[in-house]
Amino acid sequence: MSTRWYPIYQRGNPQLRIFLPNFWMKLVQPSPKQLPNIVHFQCSMEMTKYDIRNYLEKIYSIPIINVRTKIALGKFRKDVGRGYVVKDDDIKYAFVTLPKDTKFKFPDIFEKAKDTDDDHLKSLEEAKKSFRNYIDRNKDRSDVPSWFSI
Missing domain, CATH: 3.30.70.330 (RRM (RNA recognition motif) domain)
Incomplete structure (x- = not known):
C-alpha cells in the first residue's frame, strides 16, 4: 500500500508508536x-x-x-x-x-423500529381512550376543577 504515510523513526527504546490504518x-x-x-x-x-x-x-x-x-x-x-x-x-x-454464487443483501437496520412503532400506536390509542373516559365522567361537573375528579 504505497499511499500510506508512516510516522518518522525516532531514536530510543521503546518505540512508543502504534500503527493504525489510514484507510476507512x-x-x-x-x-x-x-x-x-x-x-x-x-x-x-x-x-x-x-x-x-x-x-x-x-x-x-x-x-x-x-x-x-x-x-x-x-x-x-x-x-x-x-x-x-x-x-x-x-x-x-x-x-x-463478488462471485456469482455470493449474494449480498443490504441489512435492514430499521426493521426493529417498525415493530416499536406499532407498540407506540397501541399505547397512544389506550391513552386517548382513557382521556375520553375521564372527560365523559366529568362533563356534567363544570364547576369542579379538572384536578379534582371522581
Whole structure:
C-alpha cells in the first residue's frame, strides 16, 4: 500500500508508536438497484483499487472478482453567512463485484423500529381512550376543577 504515510523513526527504546490504518470504508446502499453480487462502498480518497481488494480480502476474507472506483464531485454552494462559494469534499465510491454464487443483501437496520412503532400506536390509542373516559365522567361537573375528579 504505497499511499500510506508512516510516522518518522525516532531514536530510543521503546518505540512508543502504534500503527493504525489510514484507510476507512463505509458500506453504502446504492440508489439504483444493483445485482445481488455487487456491493457499494464509500472509501477514503487515497485508496486504490488494489488497496480496496487487499483490505476486503485480507481483513474480512471476502472473495472479490472485480473492483471499480468512481470519484463523485462535491457540490458547490453559497455560504449562508458570508456569501462565499464553498465546495464540499469529493467522495470516492467503490463498486466491488463478488462471485456469482455470493449474494449480498443490504441489512435492514430499521426493521426493529417498525415493530416499536406499532407498540407506540397501541399505547397512544389506550391513552386517548382513557382521556375520553375521564372527560365523559366529568362533563356534567363544570364547576369542579379538572384536578379534582371522581
